[in-house]
Amino acid sequence: MKSYWDLMFLNPILIVAALISIFFMLKNEKSELKRKLIYLEIFLFWFTSALILKLLIEKTQSNNALVNNDILFTITIFFGVNFFAIIFKPIATFITGKFKRRRIWYWVANTTLIMAIFFALINSLVLNGDNFAFIYLSFILIGFSLSANTLHYLIVCEQTFYRLNPIGSTITVASIMLFSNFIANYIFNLTMIFNPNHQIEIIMPIILLTAFIALGISFIHKENSNYVGTFDITIRNELDDFKYTYVIYLSLATFVIVLISEISGGLFFEEYLKIILANKKELNSIEIYIRLNQTFYYLPQIFLGYWIYKWVLPQTGYKYHFITNLLVLAIYLSIIAFIDNPLIIIIFQFLITLAIAQIFYGLFALAVMWNYRVSNFPVTGFVASSGFLATYISEGTFQSMKRNKVWIFNYDSDITSLVANENLQEIKDNYYAAWNITISILVSCCLLLIIIIYFTIDKVLSNYVDVKQANIDMIKLNYSQTLSKVETRIVEKEIKNV
Numbered sequence: 001m002k003s004y005w006d007l008m009f010l011n012p013i014l015i016v017a018a019l020i021s022i023f024f025m026l027k028n029e030k031s032e033l034k035r036k037l038i039y040l041e042i043f044l045f046w047f048t049s050a051l052i053l054k055l056l057i058e059k060t061q062s063n064n065a066l067v068n069n070d071i072l073f074t075i076t077i078f079f080g081v082n083f084f085a086i087i088f089k090p091i092a093t094f095i096t097g098k099f100k101r102r103r104i105w106y107w108v109a110n111t112t113l114i115m116a117i118f119f120a121l122i123n124s125l126v127l128n129g130d131n132f133a134f135i136y137l138s139f140i141l142i143g144f145s146l147s148a149n150t151l152h153y154l155i156v157c158e159q160t161f162y163r164l165n166p167i168g169s170t171i172t173v174a175s176i177m178l179f180s181n182f183i184a185n186y187i188f189n190l191t192m193i194f195n196p197n198h199q200i201e202i203i204m205p206i207i208l209l210t211a212f213i214a215l216g217i218s219f220i221h222k223e224n225s226n227y228v229g230t231f232d233i234t235i236r237n238e239l240d241d242f243k244y245t246y247v248i249y250l251s252l253a254t255f256v257i258v259l260i261s262e263i264s265g266g267l268f269f270e271e272y273l274k275i276i277l278a279n280k281k282e283l284n285s286i287e288i289y290i291r292l293n294q295t296f297y298y299l300p301q302i303f304l305g306y307w308i309y310k311w312v313l314p315q316t317g318y319k320y321h322f323i324t325n326l327l328v329l330a331i332y333l334s335i336i337a338f339i340d341n342p343l344i345i346i347i348f349q350f351l352i353t354l355a356i357a358q359i360f361y362g363l364f365a366l367a368v369m370w371n372y373r374v375s376n377f378p379v380t381g382f383v384a385s386s387g388f389l390a391t392y393i394s395e396g397t398f399q400s401m402k403r404n405k406v407w408i409f410n411y412d413s414d415i416t417s418l419v420a421n422e423n424l425q426e427i428k429d430n431y432y433a434a435w436n437i438t439i440s441i442l443v444s445c446c447l448l449l450i451i452i453i454y455f456t457i458d459k460v461l462s463n464y465v466d467v468k469q470a471n472i473d474m475i476k477l478n479y480s481q482t483l484s485k486v487e488t489r490i491v492e493k494e495i496k497n498v
Contacts, residue, residue, distance in 0.1 A: 326450045
C-alpha cells in the first residue's frame with residue numbers, strides 16, 4: 001500500500017513553517033500595505049502559472065497520442081514554454097524600461113495567462129484533451145507570461161526599495177515566488193493522487209480565481225514611473241561605468257549554476273534516486289522521495305535565504321559569499337556521489353539547493369544592480385534568460401534521452417517495470433558510473449568558478465565589494481539627487497515669481 005505521509009503530515013507542517021518565516025521576513029522589512037499587496041499579487045500570479053503549467057505538462061505526458069508522435073514531442077520540448085520565456089524576457093525588460101511602464105507588460109502577461117487557462121479548459125472539457133493546437137497555444141501563452149518573472153523583481157526594487165537595495169528586493173521576491181510554487185506543487189500532488197479523474201475540475205476554478213485576483217490587485221497601486229528604469233545621469237556619473245562584459249560574466253555564471261542545479265536535482269537525479277530505491281525493493285518509497293526532492297527544491301531559500309542575506313552577506317561580502325557557497329556545493333556534490341542511502345542523499349539535496357539558491361539570487365541581484373546603471377539595455381532580461389536556457393537544454397536533453405531510451409536511460413522507467421527488471425543491478429551500476437562522472441564534472445565546474453570569481457569578480461561588483469558601505473552610498477546619492485531636484489524647483493519657482 002502506498003504511503004502519503006509527506007502530503008498528509010509533513011507538507012502541512014512545512015507550509016505553516018514557511019508562512020511563519022515569510023511573516024517574520026515581512027515584519028523585519030517593515031513592509032507597508034503597498035509592498036504587501038505587491039507580494040500578494042506576485043504570489044497569486046506565480047501560483048497560477050506553476051499550477052497550470054504542471055497540469056498541462058502532466059496531461060500532455062499522459063497522452064500517448066502526443067507523446068508517441070516524434071514531431072509533437074519535439075515541438076513541445078524544444079519549442080515550448082522555456083523557449084518562449086527565453087525570447088520574451090529580455091524584450092520585456094527592455095520595452096518596459098524604455099517606456100517606464102512595467103505594469104503594462106504585466107497586465108498583458110496576466111491576460112495571456114488567463115487565456116492559456118481558458119484554452120486548456122476548452123481542450124480538456126470540450127475536445128477531450130487531444131487537440132495539440134490548443135495545448136501548444138497554451139504553452140506559448142504561458143511562455144509569454146513567464147517573461148514577467150524579471151519584471152516582478154524590478155517592480156519591487158523600484159516601487160518599494162526605490163532601486164537602492166537590489167539584493168534585498170531580489171531575496172524577498174524570490175521567497176514569495178518559491179513559496180507560491182511550493183503551494184502549487186502541493187495542491188497538484190494532492191489532486192493527482194486523491195482525485196485524478198477530477199483534477200481539472202478542481203484546479204481550473206482555483207487558478208482562474210487567483211489569476212483574476214492577481215490582475216485586480218495590480219490595478220490598485222499606481223506605478224511611480226520616476227523609479228522605473230535606469231538611474232538619472234547625475235547618479236550614474238558617480239558610479240562605475242557599465243561594461244557589456246559584465247552581462248556576459250553574470251549570464252555565463254548564471255547558466256553554469258542553473259545547469260548544475262538542473263543536473264544534480266532534476267530528471268537525471270530523480271531517475272538515479274528511483275533506481276537506487278528500486279534496487280532496494282522499496283517500491284512504495286519511490287514516489288515519496290521524488291516528492292521530497294521537489295519539496296526541498298523550494299524550502300531552503302524560503303526558510304533561510306532571507307536571513308542569510310540579512311546576517312551573513314553583509315559580513316562576508318558577495319565575493320566570499322559566492323566562493324563559500326561554491327565550495328560547500330562542491331563538497332556536498334562530492335559526498336552524494338559516493339552515497340546510495342536515499343534519506344541521506346535527500347538531506348544533502350536540501351543543503352545543495354540552499355547553496356545553489358544563494359549563488360543564483362546573488363548573481364541576479366547584481367544583474368538588477370547593473371540594470372539601473374545602463375540605459376536601453378535589459379541586463380536582467382539576458383541574465384534571467386541564461387538561466388532559462390540552462391533549464392531548456394537540460395530538460396530537453398534528458399527528456400529526449402529518456403523517451404528514446406538512449407545512453408543510460410535504456411530501460412523502462414515505469415516504477416513497476418523497473419523493480420521487476422532482471423537487469424536492475426546492471427542498470428544501477430551503469431547509472432552509478434555515469435552519475436559519478438557527471439558529478440565529477442559538476443564539482444570541477446564549481447572549483448573553476450571559485451578561481452574565476454576570486455580573481456575577476458571585483459570589477460563586476462563595483463561599489464558592492466563592500467555591501468554595507470554600498471547601501472549607505474546609494475542612499476546618500478539618492479538623497480543628494482532628490483535634494484538637488486527640490487532646490488532646482490524652488491529656484492525655478494522663485495524666478496517665475498520675479
